[in-house]
Amino acid sequence: MTHCAIDFGTSNSAVALPARAFRPVGSGAATPPADGAGVPAGGVVRLVPLEGQAVTLPTAVFFDADNNRIDYGRAAVASYIDGIDGRLMRSMKSILGSDLIERTTDIGGGRGIPYIGVIATFLRHLKAKAEAAAGKPLTQVVLGRPAFFVDDDPERDIAAQTALAAAARSVGFKEVAFQFEPIAAAFDHESRLDHEQLVLVADIGGGTSDFSLVRVGPERAKRLDRRDDILGHHGVHVAGTDFDRRVALASVLRPLGHGSVGPDGKPVPSGVYFDLATWHLINTLYTPRRIADLAGTKHLYADRAQHARLMRVLEDQLGHGLLGIAEDTKIAVAAGGSTRVDLSLIERELALDFDEAGLVQAVDDEIARIVGAATETARLAGVGTDEIDAVYFTGGSTGLRLLTERIRAGFPKAQAVTGDRFASVAVGLGIHAGRLFGG
Template identity: 40%
Template sequence: MSSAASAAGTRDLVLGIDFGTSNSAAALIDAQGMLQIVPLDGARSEMPTAVFFNQETHSVQYGSEAMQAYLSGTEGRLLRALKSLLGSSLMDEYTAVGERSLRYFDIVVLFFKELKRRSEVHAGQVLTHAMLGRPVHFVDDNPERDALAQETLGRAAREAGFTHIAYQLEPIAAALDYEQRVEAETVALVVDIGGGTSDFTTIRLNPARSQLPDRTGDILATTGVHIGGTDFDRLLDLSTVMPHLGYRHIGKGNRPVPNSVFFDLSTWHLIHQAYTRKAMHFAKELWTDFTDQTLHQRLMTALEGQYGHRLLAEVEAAKIACSITGADAAVQLDFLDDHSAPSVTAEGMEQALQDTVAQVVRCAQDCVAQAGLAQVDVVYLTGGSSALRPLVAALQAAMPQATLVSGNLFGGVAAGLAYAGSVLTD
């Protein structure tokens, strides 16, 4: 506790920050000990992790406002999935945004500053303490890059104005949130499926121990894999939409069209690579490989209009709709032409994601096995991608004895980070 806070007889408020690949959230425990999920995006707690450099107004927009500006055709540059760059050399590279160039790191700092500003408006005071969530592994099987990713995350938060920073694993934070609703000791597998990573913890929960500052003895195992919602989006985009632009098209000489441009267009943090002068020239020259020129024309329309993010956003929306209802969900492509009408279907989604979902489930099972257990009482689902229908079905099949509980998909981790932070300052 700072001396100023001590003199006033209060404690510093700690902002729990869940900086996500697709969405971010924040929460705090107020002076009365009550949890407050910060409404970061209008009335919504989840704020798309998106930054839009508006060339028409020469302003920077964030969250859903950034997405709406981009999707409405406003001239500018959209950046998403910035968390995916943590731990990579790309973070220190410069990228063109309008008439200037910024490091990707500087753009992360801008996002943190805006998140901090919105949180301070809600709290009615300056916030200097932050509990940052982090995945079990930012980078799989590379401890050096993983450590660099955490250091970069903390450095961005400091440059945004936070002076006191601590870290907690995201699945443990989610467990601490769930513990607030547990009435008796429970062994739970927490499944946190975010935009970029899937993280798990097997943990012993007990409301009688919820205020202890050190819960190390209750954490039985943690595992994680670098697979998340953006990977599901990429696979669905490749299987559903990209064939309408020429992906897997067998062209002249009975050869498939080169696929690098389709992979770039289907990967949130690589889309900008498809718009470089070199990439555009390469794509234009591909016309000689196509026997169906309609496909090539759609590809060029997508590239020249810089519609990559819009395509993925439409796929993401269809994925969510199909997961909720189980019914076919159309992917709106009328901005390309009037003839493309693909749909995400339950069967197609299960088929496209089968291998990737199996990897996630194996990681979940490993977390239980590493805890020395054959089963758990509860599987607690959190994270924006944890409602994915094929994933829920696969987890239920893998752990039939456990009760599946759905938590706060977007605010649960932030809430747990706030609880963890409040214990540190008590």
């Protein structure tokens, strides 16, 4: 076996190998994930551990200018949060199809690298992890691609795929093929069918919510070219990070003064709280000038304890940790119920309660936009909502019960099918790689 499959995602990435390609345990290779960890379709493929035993890796690269080192995934994010001098790159997939692809970006220490080189750097890391697991060089790859890299611009869409293929070849892949991500996501479902179905694939991740209307079935599964099976595609740039932001504003930032009023009855300035709820803006709050400016707003707070907590978060650089607590809070109530949110990192015994009703109120507008995109996908394809046989859910944010229920309600006759939220695309790409390259 000399092939692998790579799901190069906007938020997270994963790599699949044929199940029998893993080196035996004890031979120096990383132990493959246990059965059930992203191993559908008869276990013909398995996911490669990319960071410890984690089979998904945040799509992030940090160029450490101080130590002339490159960090990946969670380590990259940690280096950025720790304030190490350098450059963090996330959501690199969005560069494809843009005019940035040929430009150079500063990575610190007076050095620069083309944006396409950043993508190649990340692909090289994924390839090395896959080769370590397989114990041999890998020269063939199937890469996932969205239904459209760029909407309504076929030339730029082709240019995006061409650039990604060139990046893959530059790191040593001699044969590069592509499969549409929504088709790949539905492969596991397709493998269990004995008849044709019209399926709405709902891929709701960290940055975008994408919907594709596809035809699947045992006869169609025999075809390598599945372009004609995609009847429609639509999406919105609303997803998990937007939920986290809204939950942070509705919960963990309240004890710091968000939504409160001053002695004059006027709301306290909200800008600092929106920055604290936005991952890439948090570090901008830690500059001496910004801290000094915010320290001078104490008189605007009727509850001075709230201002004191705000300043403690800024001075001790607790913002990213606080946003992580907000994400954990969302996950804790995503399937219903309530949770007690521990904020003792700010103040001893500080805590608050948060429940599903609070979550609904916080993210209702975002959910409405996502549900609207789902039904719009069917409309654009000229298909009635009652003609759809199944809705296939994948992506990390599909763990939010109220979101999936509202999407399902828009397609009254459709069966709800839940795939692996984090791995179904990678596994489907691995299945396609086996069909294409053998094994």
